[in-house]
Amino acid sequence: ADAWRELGDVDGEVISLLYAGNLHSFRHNGGPAALELAERAARVGAAAPRDEGLQWILRLHRAQALSLLGRHADADALLRPLLESAPAGSWRLFLAATVTADDALVSGRPGDALPLYGVAAQLVARFGSPLGQLMQADTAAVALARLDRLQDAATTLAICELAHAELSWPATGSAADGLAETRQLVGDQRLAAGRERAAALGVRAGLAWVGALARGEIG
Numbered sequence: 001a002d003a004w005r006e007l008g009d010v011d012g013e014v015i016s017l018l019y020a021g022n023l024h025s026f027r028h029n030g031g032p033a034a035l036e037l038a039e040r041a042a043r044v045g046a047a048a049p050r051d052e053g054l055q056w057i058l059r060l061h062r063a064q065a066l067s068l069l070g071r072h073a074d075a076d077a078l079l080r081p082l083l084e085s086a087p088a089g090s091w092r093l094f095l096a097a098t099v100t101a102d103d104a105l106v107s108g109r110p111g112d113a114l115p116l117y118g119v120a121a122q123l124v125a126r127f128g129s130p131l132g133q134l135m136q137a138d139t140a141a142v143a144l145a146r147l148d149r150l151q152d153a154a155t156t157l158a159i160c161e162l163a164h165a166e167l168s169w170p171a172t173g174s175a176a177d178g179l180a181e182t183r184q185l186v187g188d189q190r191l192a193a194g195r196e197r198a199a200a201l202g203v204r205a206g207l208a209w210v211g212a213l214a215r216g217e218i219g
Contacts, residue, residue, distance in 0.1 A: 010048050017041035018061045024068075026173040031068030038065045056082065056092065064099050072107040079103060094123040098136065101143075110143040117143065118214030125211065133207040134163045138171060140214045142178040145185040152213060154186035154194035159206035161195070166203050 001020070004012030021037035024030035038061045045051075045058050063078035079100045086093035101116035117140040124132030137160050144153035157179060164171055171179050183191065198206050212218045 005044075010044060011051075011054060014041045014045045014054060014058070017044065018057060021061055021065060025064055026175065028173060031065060031070075034068055035062070035065035038062045057095075060095055060099060063103070067099070067103040067106065072103055075103050076100075089123065089126070091123075091127075094120050094127075097123070102139065105139060105143055105146075110146040114140060114143040114147065114214050115216060118211050118216070121207070121211035121214060125208065130163070130203070130207065131167060131169060133211065134160060134167065134169070135175070136214075137163065137207055137210040138175045138179060140210055141182045143214075145182040150186045151190050151193065153182055154190035155197045156194075156210050156213070157182050157186060158191060158194035158198035159201065159203070159210055162198050163203045163207060 001013045001016035004016055017037050018041050021034040021041070024034040024037070027033075038058070042058050042062065045054050048054055059078050060082055063075045063082070066072075066078070067075035079096065082092070083096040083100050086096045097116045098120040101113040101120065104110070104113035104116065117136045121133050121136035121140070124136065137156060141153050141156040141160055144150075144156055160171075160179060170176075186194070201209055209218070
């Protein structure tokens with residue numbers, strides 16, 4: 001961000017700050033740092049008030065930081081217009097859906113979170129990102145467990161385990177915490193059955209199954 005500032009590139013500086021803030025969202029107690037970076041980015045972005053895309057992403061990241069701090073009403077007030085106005089099939093819809101879902105999950109609304117994770121998973125699959133699909137599946141597993149859909153949660157967890165291993169990308173921070181919570185809630189017997197189903201599906205088909213389940217396309 002500092003290098004972009006020296007070059008006088010507002011977009012580069014803002015996006016670098018927001019990317020740094022997003023990294024804090026995966027850490028324990030990352031909210032204060034995420035909000036500080038979002039506010040710094042907003043000050044820089046004030047130099048480009050007519051750049052609608054830049055202002056959109058600034059609002060999204062501020063909402064994400066507010067959610068991390070437990071200010072869910074303030075986050076939701078920013079997120080709802082972003083979600084409702086995002087064009088179908090767009091990156092904006094993906095970003096708004098996943099951040100809104102995360103806020104719903106941590107504020108005790110897993111039923112609102114789950115279908116949004118399904119929307120985000122479908123979009124990121126179209127963009128060709130299995131890692132993006134896995135990130136949605138990780139959080140969908142938590143939502144399913146909190147909704148007491150324990151066998152679905154166990155199968156989703158097992159698919160996540162396979163995908164993390166295949167992609168050599170271990171879960172960390174809040175994602176690891178969510179998977180540990182899910183593992184505890186579903187129990188060993190359900191997880192064993194889920195692992196059998198996951199092995200039969202494989203990673204690619206398994207991640208597609210999780211997305212369809214989250215969207216309510218399959219029972």
